[in-house]
Amino acid sequence: GQNIDQPTEMTATEGAIVQINCTYQTSGFNGLFWYQQHAGEAPTFLSYNVLDGLEEKGRFSSFLSRSKGYSYLLLKELQMKDSASYLCAVREVDNQGGKLIFGQGTELSVKP
Amino acid sequence: GAVVSQHPSWVICKSGTSVKIECRSLDFQATTMFWYRQFPKQSLMLMATSNEGSKATYEQGVEKDKFLINHASLTLSTLTVTSAHPEDSSFYICSARKGSVSNQPQHFGDGTRLSIL
Numbered sequence: 149g150q151n152i153d154q155p156t157e158m159t160a161t162e163g164a165i166v167q168i169n170c171t172y173q174t175s176g177f178n179g180l181f182w183y184q185q186h187a188g189e190a191p192t193f194l195s196y197n198v199l200d201g202l203e204e205k206g207r208f209s210s211f212l213s214r215s216k217g218y219s220y221l222l223l224k225e226l227q228m229k230d231s232a233s234y235l236c237a238v239r240e241v242d243n244q245g246g247k248l249i250f251g252q253g254t255e256l257s258v259k260p
Numbered sequence: 261g262a263v264v265s266q267h268p269s270w271v272i273c274k275s276g277t278s279v280k281i282e283c284r285s286l287d288f289q290a291t292t293m294f295w296y297r298q299f300p301k302q303s304l305m306l307m308a309t310s311n312e313g314s315k316a317t318y319e320q321g322v323e324k325d326k327f328l329i330n331h332a333s334l335t336l337s338t339l340t341v342t343s344a345h346p347e348d349s350s351f352y353i354c355s356a357r358k359g360s361v362s363n364q365p366q367h368f369g370d371g372t373r374l375s376i377l
Binding site for chain 2: 181
């Protein structure tokens with residue numbers, strides 16, 4: 149089984165930096181993904197970590213510590229359009245190449 | 261980039277109707293596709309993993325006879341909600357993985373909003 153926890157909601161100011169944390173417990177870890185989802189739309193891929201460390205992609209960075217079962221998504225220079233739900237998803241190994249299990253999502257509100 | 265098309269985007273129908281949702285990978289072959297359901301203000305819940313040419317693998321608690329999945333080709337998977345009832349109203353999203361395990365992300369369709377009256 150698996151357990152993925154992330155805060156339900158966060159608020160930040162335009163131009164600021166925000167860190168969204170995710171902790172997980174899984175029986176067969178094979179990578180952690182972050183997705184962004186605007187209301188009523190499908191999730192869009194942001195980042196992927198399978199080894200420990202930081203992955204940077206423009207204004208977005210994601211960090212992973214496998215020993216601690218911990219990841220965070222860092223968003224810099226926040227813009228109003230970054231208001232969305234951010235989903236942490238763990239790929240769990242199975243006999244079909246793995247499946248993504250999602251956390252509850254963190255609703256981020258960016259205010260002027 | 262990888263594109264996944266889902267159709268229809270919105271369905272409103274009467275209770276008891278069966279509804280079919282299509283998921284297509286437009287520019288890549290997808291051996292495996294996934295079907296998720298999302299209720300308002302909740303995260304995506306995996307319903308089943310669909311494999312081309314074989315039976316789908318359902319998650320615990322998902323009724324196989326209620327949610328029929330067919331993955332007839334490497335670019336098409338369908339989900340049929342049989343005899344739909346109001347409690348089946350939800351946002352259904354499919355996704356497809358490009359290639360085998362490795363580090364390929366799952367790409368999502370735009371979702372189907374199903375409303376049962």
